[in-house]
Amino acid sequence: MMVYLLIEQLISQVISAGLIKERDRIYCRNQILGLLNMESFEEPVLTKTDKTIPQLLTKIVEYAITQKVITRALDDRDQLKAQIMNVFLPSPSAVNDQFNSLYQQDPIKATDFFYHFSQTSHYIQTERIAKNIHFQSDTDYGKIDITINLSKPEKDPLQIKREREMKQTSHYPTCLLCSENEGYVGRIGHPARSNHRMIDLNLLGEDWYFQYSPYLYYHEHSIVLCKEHQPMVISKTTFARLFAFVKQFPHYFIGSNADLPIVGGSILSHDHYQAGQYTFGMTDAKDAYQFKLDDYPMIDASVLNWPMSVIRLRAQDTDQLVEAGGKILAKWREYSDPDVDLVAFTDKTPHNTITPIAQFRNGRYQLDLVLRNNRTSSEHPEGIFHPHQDVHHIKKENIGLIEVMGLAVLPPRLKDELKDLKHYLLGEADQIEAYHQPWANEIKLEYKQLTRDNIDQVIEQELSNKFIKVLKDSGIFKDNSRGWQAFKRFTSSLNK
Template identity: 55%
Template sequence: MIYQHIKGLLQQALDVELIAIADQTYVRNQVLALLHLKSYPETMEHHTEESIPNLLEKIIAYAVENSVIENVFDDKEILSASIMDCFIPRPSTINEIFQAKYAISPGEATNYFYELSKNSNYIQMNRINKNIQFKASTIYGEMDITINMSKPEKDPEQIKRERELKHDITYPKCLLCIENEGYVGRTGYPARANHRLIQIPLLDEIWYMQYSPYVYYNEHSILLAEKHRDMKIGKETFERLLAFIEKFPHYFIGSNADLPIVGGSILSHDHYQAGKYEFPMTNPETAFTFTLEKFSNIHASVLNWPLSTIRLQSDNKELLVEVADYILTAWKNYSDEHAQIQAFSGDTPHNTITPIARMRENKFELDLVLRNNRTNEEHPLGIFHPHADVHHIKKENIGLIEVMGLAVLPARLEEELAEIQNFLLDQPCTVPPYHEEWANQLKAKYGKQSDLEQVDSILKKELGDKFAKVLGDAGVFKEQSEYERFIQTLN
């Protein structure tokens, strides 16, 4: 069967134009070498017609069964990526094709690269399809809910290997460095042999675009700096974001905040996230508009959104950058004891911004989400961070994706919500202690249930409300008067 799987993989690669007919023999021989196979049958009755990810899984299973590799997570990942690397052009060729397609249209260029990243199994669709996704109605409109099931669990031998590691390798410096392109991987570090980057000039630097291996939304891409340097939100951030959407007007782009607690998971490498997706935050209602006296020709508004967000719109890119920088500078130094906002503790800053840029009706649009990472005794994980009453659902940082209304919730919730379902149906269950209060509240609110679909609908609705509360906790302004005091400072 292994030869049928290899032939099937070659045929699928031909069908999706990863390779040309003239490449078949070369690629086949490269794959044979990786599997320690010395020959290939001249004739074959048939080949398996499955997807590339499914065929890869069967080939890796063969490699384990025949002692080509050990049955260890990283060994399987390394071989899988190395096999697919045989099917992908070198970075220079991919960049040339991208630029040729960009000359036709930006959308054609990104579509080419996105399909390549999926077909090469760099974006692992089999795993991503395991995610539980639905929309939930809340007071702020529909929210996107994702229970993240795509991150594979490490096997015991993998965990043992990582614990026994003695050496300290610092190459690549982090998961976002350009040195990851084509990196085979090692124990405790992901395989990236089939990883490719697109060069994107921004201002006076070359940045690099890739797609996330675990896409949370359509064309979930990452734009990363060539140099390994810390995240920093400043005037150049706004310039780069607007320059990017000018090049790729069919995408949005945004940045995590640059401070702990309110920032993303990787603050050590300057990067942004982009994509072709309409988030719940894209079209919320406007709470109110206001005038900036120094920039009266900029359209400014406050969104009806749980996180405190100022939206700016203009057809003048340079003016929009100037206004955004003006607001950022003011916010970094802004304190309001009535709203528990303190700009500094000694020399330690607390205020920053999560910015998001998009094109709308040929105008540039910037959302400035005000963030503060201060802690106190009541909220040791953050005053403007998910509070203790929602930690049973979401305890992690609220990064860019969540800010825009897409919840990325932990995998544990799949089994835990099933237990709560049983509880509401008066069936045998084991509700985790940290969910008990919530489960009792639900039973008191909805009473005894007998229909599984109805219970499922209830839990989705209530999960959406919990996520809205999570985002509301992260909002620095809770009342319009608090916004108005800040706007008064701006003016």
């Protein structure tokens, strides 16, 4: 039977990737046979294959569906894939031991090992991530990354039906980030995590974990999460934790989503950060102006030339950066400026917070503080400092840490809609989605010559320009004379 060959080829590929050794073949084979409800095995003629581990997994899962071992539902397929890969994996403690051994040699060796391990183990969904559309564009503010997110699989009708019919009785794991996810088989509506491993971290004497994101948005996209299920809070302690991480992994940046709805991330119930080894557009942003912090003369402070409102602090001493960051945060929490619609409180409801990013760069520690406000109004019910209606055809979701730094994560519908826009602009189609019509009209006015040779570049550039508008909407102090005057009022207030 073909399935015997697929199993042996999978084991061979896993051996080549370094997860197991040839001595483990029979043990792993028998474990997989058990998962497939197979009681016997016939040795195939083992032939080499150019299929990847994910491709072989998919073939084996298709066999399991035909034999009614599992249904075709997305959760069933993902659970079986994760369980099969878990056959090849060491225990969490063994992974940690290897990571720590390599860390003693070099932190980069440790993260390189764990990154490769997380890809080979199929926890990082490499074949799904490869479907994403990604490009870069130059703008007035520097580089912008655009990603159309196609990596998360669409739920099939059976999966949707099962989720609708399911009565949620389990609250374990508490959330998608909690440590109980490590090794969790999964259930309807909760993803499979049999092949999930995490690295133990100590941040300021607290227990945290380090893992990679299953759906990478950038190189070595990782998540640092608190062992305790506690809500996200931005505080001076947050800044200290970020630098505690950077000191352990100086080749990584680390940042946090804000801690309020609208301007925060998707999971505010569990304190966590995002890290990685990537240079975003904001990372290379130039200073718009510099200013002094009288209480911290050893810190170089500046405001960035970036569509969102960012203060950058640079120094050799992280303690000084933490103290200065704490002072700026405390000031910002209470700060209002009606001239630019900035109001800190509605009654006792707070609106101001910060998205922080820490890293070690060019021989100094750096703390970026992105000023945020989540107030709404009748004109902007989704948020005054949130993508406005005229850009919702591109992006209307929260602007979190990744977008703040200059990487757009755009909805999958745009893949087909941009193709339709291309045909429309070339005169090969009569209509497009109504919400894209004003944008199409703008492009036609801007470009007199639209041809097959330049249309893709034009659409990519205009999509990037739209994302810049998304960030400008989300920025507190706008890039105009009124906005810069207001920003300078705030930075001046830090010395009072």
